[in-house]
Amino acid sequence: MRRKRVELSAKVLVTFAALLTSIIVFGIFYFLISDGVRVFGRVSPKDFLFSARWYPTYEDAEFGILALLAGTLSVTGLTLVIAIPLGFVCAIFLAEFSGRKSHDAIKYIFELMAGIPSVVLGSFGLKYVSRWLMEHFPLHVWTGLNVMNASLMLSILAMPYFVTLVEDALRAVPRDQKEASLALGANMTGTIFRILLPQARSGILNAIILGTNRVIGETMVVLMVAGGATMVPSTIFDPVRPLTSAIAGEMGEVELGSTHYFALFMIGVVLLAISTVFTLIAMKLKRSKGK
């Protein structure tokens, strides 16, 4: 009898906790969206999404987020171009080629990397990387704070997550699969490309998506080193203003209830939508993994 009561109360408690979490999540969605959509009373959705003119403080204010979106996409894209190949090499090395000592040493370095506060990374980019870029690419760089700088810093941020997830995915492939391939006379490279990577595919895609999500949402680094210019970049050395840095940079100054205020909330909705889509894809991948 007593055991039954304990079990029942545990059930109630767990259900309540789950319910509370979902209420909070949906609450955030609700408030964000209900504030965000009010921008459409004053700006058409078409202009909001497809105009590159973001002049929120002008007399004739304009609220087109295309340039901000382009900022986010360019920084995220370049980060992936840098971090994915590097991360792959590191993860394959860690999972298959490293001895115990080198494995532990590299893991330790990545753990340190994961612990760097993003504001510290931003300061490093602001002071050193920007100068380094100016000195080494003087023909292309007119400001050291640009897409390249932000992507380099974000790569440092994303690499530890990405490498860890890919390594886990590779290690999750049963050992006997690797042995079966080697026993047939395959070399290690062939085994990695024909057996390990295909079998780790969903885990790897998951790693890419979670890493991308993290990069898109990162605010402090881009606020400090992406340059902040509201323009659609034409080279990787142009300064940009990603969505997150627009919210963080302008939210403090904005007048409550103004069009600008609602526009910033709508940007939040856009960011949330992007990350929700990515998370849903990642969840689906995880589920198909069992098959």
Place this chain on the structure above:
Amino acid sequence: MEDTIFVIDELNVFYGEKHALKDVTCEIPRRKVTAVVGPSGCGKSTFLRVLNRMNDLIPTYRHTGSIKLLGKETLTMDAVSLRKQVGMVFQKPNPFPKTIQDNVTYGPRIHGVKNRQRLKEIAERSLKQAALWDEVKDELKKNALNLSGGQQQRLCIARALSVEPEVLLLDEPTSALDPIATQKIEKLIEELSERYTIIIVTHNLQQALRISDYLMFFYVGELVEFDTTEKITTNPSDPRTSDYLRGIFS
């Protein structure tokens, strides 16, 4: 020399400080079934895995001595070409999560066979040799994981045969299978020994006696006795062997 496949001389194997095989010297006959038996931890699996250098993957592993395969030293040979000649089937069936056809053509493809017709022929030949062809010939494009455990193990044997090895190493190939599937594999081993040298590690002494021509008895890393199965069962020369045999029988 004609009917000897492996000449093993003073083989010693270490894992770190552990001396896993001690001064193993023997000659393994060609195209016969040799069963490797002994109590757990006696080094029989280690011995099997030295023959195709599977142990190379273990960081603390070291060896001394010599193993010649048809006159060629294997311990210094390129592991890839060694493993092409010395195939292996593992304890637990481990087909790739690919189609049946892709499983048996994986080996030939990594060794450079591209011609589709040729690959088809290889698939058919290997599956026939492994007595699986009749059961799967209409579903070669199906995922191998849908097969039963016994079928999966025969597929693994077909996969090992697909690269036309000289030797087939079997590491307790039936320990995860039911009696009927086990029987099929045992019958298959007998058939295969006409063309291949078979070295099988087994925990099941009855099985070793049923299928083997020669018996190797290991005890704590030492090769205690190696002779025809008949000789060992009727008249073992080492007391440890007779103890082991009696212990199992009684």
